[in-house]
Amino acid sequence: MDTTIKIGTRGSELALWQAHHVRDELRRHWGARLVVELVLIATEGDRILDRPLNQIGGKGLFVNAIEEQLVAGAVDLAVHSMKDLPGQLAPGLAVVCTPPREDPRDALVLGPGLRATLGKGVTLADLPPGAVLGTTSLRRTALARRQNPGLVVKSLRGNVPTRLRKLAAGEYDAILLAAAGLVRLGLGDEIDARLDPESFCPAACQGILALECRGDDANIRALVAPLGDADAWVMASAERAFLARLDGGCQVPMGCHASLQADDRLHLRGVVADPAGRPVFTATREGPRAEAAELGRGLAELLLQLGADEVLAAHRTRE
Incomplete structure (x- = not known):
């Protein structure tokens, strides 16, 4: 395979580890003739370090600049911490692969x-x-x-x-x-x-990598497909659906954690909390893994019915 792909990544130690990991996995699967170049891209979250993230706009702080380069064709693939992604992706882009999940706690x-x-x-x-x-x-x-x-x-x-x-x-x-x-x-x-995820609910998709490309790029989809993990995809589908329904990003006071049970059913916990510590709204849902996205949306709806919309509205007013 004689081809070159460009991976867009932030320059932090963790982001570079993630990009290098994906590069090495691609080479392991496709061989050394696959040329992979890393393109370092500074994001707004990297540039502004003197204020808390929620004070500079939480959505897409670590991904917008990379997505712009994807849309423009300057890079072919982006490697993100999925928890950094806002509920809605930029038009024309898609998350096409989720490698195995690391510890979400x-x-x-x-x-x-x-x-x-x-x-x-x-x-x-x-x-x-x-x-x-x-x-x-x-x-x-x-x-x-x-x-x-x-x-x-x-x-x-x-x-x-x-x-x-x-x-x-x-x-x-x-x-x-x-x-x-x-x-x-x-x-x-x-x-x-x-920390126990049942009592200290992680951020949605914490521990999951998101490989993002242009939605119509069949070549990149095929290249990264062998890196995917079906269980991580199911958990990400549930947690991303929860996030999208609540219109949240990594700096909104909410968490969601999906786990696969022994009977292959999906257990899902969600939380929306006021930063002061109260009120806190939490709920759980369970169901077949095939209904992951529906479970995520349903859990978000349940929290809204319990009153979580008031916390979210107050947070957005303060942004």
Whole structure:
């Protein structure tokens, strides 16, 4: 196969790991004659580092610039953390492949002081009153405050290594990150606790990679098809449908987590939470994996009926 494809990616350590991983998997399947070039693209979320993400517009901050290059034909394929994608993609583009999912849970990482006194396996409730917790996620802020009202939540920006350096320097007592990002960067040993998704619902599609291309590009679809994972696709379909119905992105105070049960049925949990910690609306749905998207939309509808629309409306008013 004598062909060249260009992959658009952000320049952060995690984004580059993801792009390199996809490149290596493509070469492993198709051989060294497949030439893969990485094209680094700076996004708005990368450029603006002095404000929380929800204050600069949460939707598409890490994907819009890459999608523009896809539409223009400057790149052929984009590799995203799927949780960064807004509920609706840019016209003419499609997510055509989801590789196997990494751990979807949120990870608690303690600073040196708390790690020495608390050790591994702690919970958010174990953190002492006044402990400074770092995160920019409204969802994480809300759920953390719900589990431990005594926490002081402080904005935390930067890529994964930068956040860990700030923690080590004593700017925070603990931080919350995606377990998937730490594992992919070989930093899994930094994790002090992986939070139960039933009580600390992850962001929709956390741990899933999204391979996006122009919808009519049959060649790229065929090239990436061998990298796909059917289970990840089912979970992504449910969680993306939930996200789309609530018109949400990665910085809206909501979470959704799908898991496949032993009988091949899909269990789905969703949450919409006020950043202050209350009110919190949560619900679950179960059904056949073949009905993943319908389950996701139905779960979103149920939360709206319970009153979650008021939280979402108030959040959008503040944006």
